[in-house]
Amino acid sequence: MPDAAITIVGGGVIGLAIAAELAPRYSPLFVLERNPRYGQETSARNSEVIHAGIYYPEGSLKAQLCVEGRELLYNLCERNGVPHRRITKIITATKKEEEAELERLYAVGTANGAPLRRLTAAEVLAMEPHITTVGGLLSSSTGIISAHGLMDYFYHAVRGQGGEVQMHCTVVGIAKSSDGYQISIQEGEQVSTFTSEWVINAAGLEADTIAGLAGIDIDRAGYRIHYCKGSYFALPGSMQSLVQRLVYPVPTKHSLGVHAVLDLGGRLKFGPDVEYLPDRILNYMVDPSKRAAFAESVRRILPMVRDEDLSPDMSGIRPKTQAKGDPVRDFVIVHEKERGLPGFINLVGMESPGLTASPAIARYVASLVAA
Ligand SMILES: Cc1cc2nc3c(=O)[nH]c(=O)nc-3n(C[C@H](O)[C@H](O)[C@H](O)COP(=O)(O)OP(=O)(O)OC[C@H]3O[C@@H](n4cnc5c(N)ncnc54)[C@H](O)[C@@H]3O)c2cc1C
Structure with a gap:
């Protein structure tokens, strides 16, 4: 035995x-x-987001287990007092050319089982008056959780x-x-x-x-696992009410894009970026010299944010099986x-x-x- x-x-x-x-x-x-x-x-x-299951290819384990896990998680949290909030999320197109990607996400996400609603620019602005938008998607089942x-x-x-x-x-x-x-x-x-x-x-x-x-x-x-770091920068307390929910840009090929993440304490941070590491050292230091690049990404969504408003926050490392540039x-x-x-x-x-x-x-x- x-x-x-x-x-x-x-x-x-x-x-x-x-x-x-x-x-x-x-x-x-x-x-x-x-x-x-x-x-x-x-x-x-990590971002401590309960994802709806929007982005993953239909039929993939990521799509299937995210949608199933999301519902199990809400249930488990409610029954056992695990801190969480159904905060919802908006994916915003910031220029006309991005609207086709919103349509694609709407189709993929809906097929996966993520409840989504297409929003006009006016509807987005009624919910999030400070963000740049020409239209968006509302994900009502996205939430945040205490990991x-x-x-x-x-x-x-x-x-x-x-x-x-x-x-x-x-x-x-x-x-x-x-x-x-x-x-x-x-x-x-x-x-x-x-x-x-x-x-x-x-x-x-x-x-x-x-x-x-x-x-x-x-x-x-x-x-073989490739280490892919994601860093975050935070906004000061005085700017934390700029958004009321999670706000994401339309994604790029390799990441969901630097997005606005709120935690359960109401802190607002942006991230994670994508940085493949040359070695397997667990270095979680956030490089302060990334601030200007971060600020530029953040201004795609919130144009009033200045470089000096952002301070280095935390980072995590993704265990990716795909090397840089691979599908x-x-x-x-x-x-x-x-x-x-x-x-x-x-x-x-x-x-x-x-x-x-x-x-x-x-x-x-x-x-x-x-x-
Ligand atoms: C930047 C970032 C943002 C993310 N955001 C989200 C999000 O918002 N929502 C979401 O759903 N997911 C998110 N994720 C993904 C999520 O964090 C991971 O999928 C999840 O935490 C992985 O859990 P795990 O238990 O596999 O790994 P880990 O938490 O890494 O646990 C593995 C454990 O194995 C231990 N270990 C390793 N080797 C040995 C050994 N030889 N002997 C004994 N123990 C060992 C390690 O010490 C470690 O504690 C994010 C990830 C990153 C990096």
Whole structure:
């Protein structure tokens, strides 16, 4: 008998959501997290937006799990007191040429299951009088959430159902054994091993490393992760009432565009930009010299913002499976039995909308385990 039924590598929002879903059915269940606390990496460094599911190709896992996750998330938040707000969002076209893109987004988003309404310029301005617009889209199901509040909820759900979340615990080896996997963990100076029937790789920025430890050729599989940083700049408190909801420009090929994000405390910030990093160092410093470029992007939406109104805020790093310039790729959520690894599930490239989708991802993974 293996020591554990399920071992989840990574205590971010996705690992914790999966653990909360599986803990009532499988025991012993472990979540292994290398940091002193759960949720200190990408899950703590994002826009905290509950996405509606507008942008993703129809039929993709991103589209399907975002729409399903959004509804599960609102339900879960309401039932369990997780801080959130259905704040809504406007995508604004700032010039005539962008209106065709709005039409495309309306068609894709509606097909995905995102409730959308086309707005005239006058309708946009009645809602958001300070923004530049020639017309827009209103997304009524977009919201904001406390990512830490959500992770605290999942963490306590795991613990309350007999699961264990082990912090300061780095997975350093995975070997196939007769009845599952032998997992090597490092806690401080000490390395030890145990066995687990299932391994679920939810290691975020290190998901490719974990897949590699299990013997997968990550380049052949298309699992290599490219670090893509997104920085934010904030406006001062005196300017925070410039918008009442989230306001996005029409997206570019590689990002949703620098947009206005409000958090639950009412702070207004703009971001994230897109910066592929040359190495895999977790450097979250926001480069102050980006201010002029940010201000220019912000003025597309809010023309009264001056360079000096913006100050460097926070950043996060997207775990992208596509290299710079490559077409957008879908989430990878695969039971690797075809690669000779039955009982090993990889989650790779879990960028946005991973926070929104987390409860639906958890159900999806549970269905792979039960199949
Ligand atoms: C700038 C930015 C903005 C975003 N905005 C949004 C948004 O508004 N809405 C939305 O839905 N999504 C958003 N996302 C995406 C969302 O944040 C992620 O999809 C989600 O947080 C991923 O969660 P995770 O659990 O996979 O990863 P993580 O939070 O990175 O968790 C992985 C964990 O694995 C641990 N780990 C790694 N290696 C090991 C090891 N060897 N042993 C033990 N533990 C290990 C890490 O320490 C980490 O805690 C955004 C992302 C970014 C970067």
